[in-house]
Amino acid sequence: MTQHRAGPVRSEEARTAILTATGRLMSDRGYEGLTMEGVAQEAGVGKQTIYRWWSSKSALVAECLLEGFILPDHFAVPETGDLRADLTAWLDSLFQLLAEPRGDAILRALIAAAADDAEVGRRLRERLGGGSVIEDRLRRGIDEDDLRPDAPLTEITEALVGAVIIRALSREAVAPGASDRLVRAVIESSEPT
Amino acid sequence: MTQHRAGPVRSEEARTAILTATGRLMSDRGYEGLTMEGVAQEAGVGKQTIYRWWSSKSALVAECLLEGFILPDHFAVPETGDLRADLTAWLDSLFQLLAEPRGDAILRALIAAAADDAEVGRRLRERLGGGSVIEDRLRRGIDEDDLRPDAPLTEITEALVGAVIIRALSREAVAPGASDRLVRAVIESSEPT
Amino acid sequence: MTQHRAGPVRSEEARTAILTATGRLMSDRGYEGLTMEGVAQEAGVGKQTIYRWWSSKSALVAECLLEGFILPDHFAVPETGDLRADLTAWLDSLFQLLAEPRGDAILRALIAAAADDAEVGRRLRERLGGGSVIEDRLRRGIDEDDLRPDAPLTEITEALVGAVIIRALSREAVAPGASDRLVRAVIESSEPT
Amino acid sequence: MTQHRAGPVRSEEARTAILTATGRLMSDRGYEGLTMEGVAQEAGVGKQTIYRWWSSKSALVAECLLEGFILPDHFAVPETGDLRADLTAWLDSLFQLLAEPRGDAILRALIAAAADDAEVGRRLRERLGGGSVIEDRLRRGIDEDDLRPDAPLTEITEALVGAVIIRALSREAVAPGASDRLVRAVIESSEPT
C-alpha cells in the first residue's frame, strides 16, 4: 500500500514562471541586481512561494542554470570525429556568447553567483564542461587515438574553461583565431606522436 | 582608527583604515557581504569619508587590490632560468592560497567583485598574471629560447590563470602534481623541438 | 416523510475544537495575536473548515463569546433580594477577573475585538450586562420597590459596565470598596425616598 | 512632506508628518487597518524613520493621542459654575463626536489601541477625563459646595467615561437626554442635602 497524504501538490506553473523570470532578470540586471522581490513580481507569484522551494537567491540561480533557463542547451560539445575541430567549435560558441550584447552579462552574473554559492559553482563547472561534457569528449578522443592515454584530462579541461571565464571577467574582445590557438596549445602536447 | 585631528587635507590615516577594514571584511564576509556601513564602522570613519574618495564598493575593492591590501605582493613570478619550474612554483603558490582557510574566500570575493565591475576585473587579471607578470615571464622565455617565438602567449596565460579561477569557483581540492601537469600541457607544444 | 439529503453534515466535533482553540489562544495571545492559522493548528482542523462557517476572525470570536467559550457563565447577576448587594457582588466578580493573571488579558482582547467588529461589540455588551442581565435585574429592582419606576436603567447599566471596561483599559488596580462606592453612587439617587 | 534638507538632528518636519499621517489613517482605517507602511507612504517618509523613533504601532498612536493629533483639544470640561450643566455639556460633546461619521471610528480605533498597549490605555483615560480633567472638575465642585466632600470621585469619573466607551463599542445611538440622565444618576447621590 502506498503512503499517501492529503493536500495540494506543487504548482508546476508557478515553478516554471519563477525560473523563467529569474532567467530573464539575471540577464537584464545581473546577479547582484537580481532581487527576490523582482522575481516574485515578474512571475506573478507570492514571495513565500519562492522561499518555500528555494532557500536563497543562489539556490534559485543554481536550479535555473541546471534546468537550462539561463544558458541555452546548445553548449553541448559537437562530435564530428575531429577532436581539435570539435573543441574549437565549442570554444567559438562560448566566445560568441561573450560577444553578444547580453551574453557577457549573463556569464558574469553566473560567475558572481558561483563565487558566493558552492552549489552554483559546481553546477556552472559541469555545465561549462568541467567534470562532464568536455572531459567526456576528451575521453572519447583517447578511445579514438586522438589523444594519448595519459593525457591530463582534468587540467586540459580547466585550462579551456578557465580561459573562457578569464575573458568574461576581463571584458577584453577575443582575438580572431584565439579558439584555435588555445586548443592547439593545450592539446598538442597530449597528441600521439 | 585612533583618535586624532581632522583637517582640510586628505587624512592618510583615514584612507589606510578604510582600506584595511575593507580587506579584512572582504575575507570575512565575501564581496556580497561587504557593506559600506560595515567598512565605516570597522574603520571608525564616517560614511561620507568613504564616498568622498571612492564612488562605489567595487572602486574601493579595486584600489584595495591594487595596493596589496587583499592579495599579498608575493604572487610575483619567480625567475630562476627554468621556465617550467618558475611557472609551476607560481601556480603552486596560488593553489596553496586556495587551500588556506580564508584564501579561497578572498579569491572568490575578488572574482565576484570582478564579475560586476570592469575595473576590478582588469586589475585582478593584471595582478594574477594576465597582461603583465605571467606574460612578461613567458616573453623572457622566448628570449632565452625556452619557448618558440610564435608561442601564443595570451592564450597560454589565460589557460593558466583561468585554471586557478576554475578551481576557486568549483571548490575542489587541487590534486598533487596538478601544477606540473598543467604547465606541461600548456607549454610543451610551444617549446622548441 | 422526513426530508433527507446526501453527504456528510457539519462536524460538531470540529466546531467545538475550533471554538475551544479560539478561546485558549485568545487568552494566551490576545485578539491581535490570535491567528486563523494558529486556531486551525491548535484545533487540528483545516483552515477552510473555519472559513466555511465563520466569515472572519471577529465573527469567530463573537460566537466564541456568545457560547461561553471565553468568559465563564458565572457572570450572571445574583439575585438575593438585596439589589445593592447583588450589583456589588456582580461587580466584584468582574473586578476579580481583572485581577487574575489572564483575566485582564482576556477582557482586553474582547474589547479589542469589539472595537473592530460591531457584532462582537453587541455581544460583549449583552454578556457583560448591558441590554439584558443587568438591566433585567434592575427592572426586578423596580418591581420590588428597590428602585423608583422612573430610574434611568440604560444609563445606570452603562455606567456600571463602562466602569469595568475603563479599569480593564487603564490597567489600574481596583481600590478596595470600589464596587460598593460605584453601586451606591449610581443607584442611590434612583432609590425610593 | 515637502522637499527639504536632512541633518543629524531629528527632523521636526518628519515627526509632524508622521503624526499627522497616523491621525488621518487612524480615522480612515481604524487601529487594525493602520499600517506602518501606510504611514510611511502617506507621510513621505522612510519606514526606518518611523522605527527609529517609535518602537511600535501602539507607541506611535500613543504619542499621536498625547499630542492632540487624534482627538481635538476641545474635549476640555467647561466650567460655568454649574457642575451638572458642565458635565452634561462635556458628555454631549463626546456623544456628538460618536454621532459624527468618523467620530465613532476614531474612538473605537483608540479603544483598540488602548486594549493592546498599556501606555495608550493610560493616555486615553487621561485624555477622556479619567485621572485629570473630569476629576479636577469634580474636585472644584467640592470646593464650591456642589458635591459633598466624601463624594467618590474616581468612581463617578469612571462611570461617566465608561458610559461613553460602552456606547462607542455597542454602536447604539444615544437617546436624547441621555447625558442629562447619566449625570443626574451619577452625581445626585453625592450632592449636598
Next chain:
DNA sequence: TTTTAACCGAGACGGTACGTCTTGTCTTATA
C-alpha cells in the same frame, strides 16, 4: 591674524530589498 574652505566622525534622512508571517482562496486526496 583672521577668515575661509575642505576635511573629519557621526548619524538622520528617503528609500529598496530582505526573509518571515498572516490572510483568505483554491486544490488534492481521504473518508
Next chain:
DNA sequence: TATAAGACAAGACGTACCGTCTCGGTTAAAA
C-alpha cells in the same frame, strides 16, 4: 461532499544597507 493538509497570491512586518545631506568641530592655507 465535508474534511485535513497545505500550496497559492498578496502584502504587512521589522531589519539592514544604500547613497545623500547635515551637523558641529578641526585645521591648514589664503587674505
